[in-house]
Amino acid sequence: MAGRLIGKSVNWRIDKLMKKNSLVIAIDGPAAVGKSTMGKLIARELGF
Numbered sequence: 417m418a419g420r421l422i423g424k425s426v427n428w429r430i431d432k433l434m435k436k437n438s439l440v441i442a443i444d445g446p447a448a449v450g451k452s453t454m455g456k457l458i459a460r461e462l463g464f
Contacts, residue, residue, distance in 0.1 A: 441458060443451045 439462070441455075443455050443458075445451050
């Protein structure tokens with residue numbers, strides 16, 4: 417039951433983002449290469 421609730425919550429958020437024409441950026445890579453740091457820098461540059 418909890419999995420279903422979590423799935424619906426995630427789907428609702430994804431639908432909400434898609435309707436707003438939001439920008440989605442995916443940063444992929446192995447551990448300890450700076451993904452979080454890069455994400456923070458990108459967010460700052462984009463004004464988030």
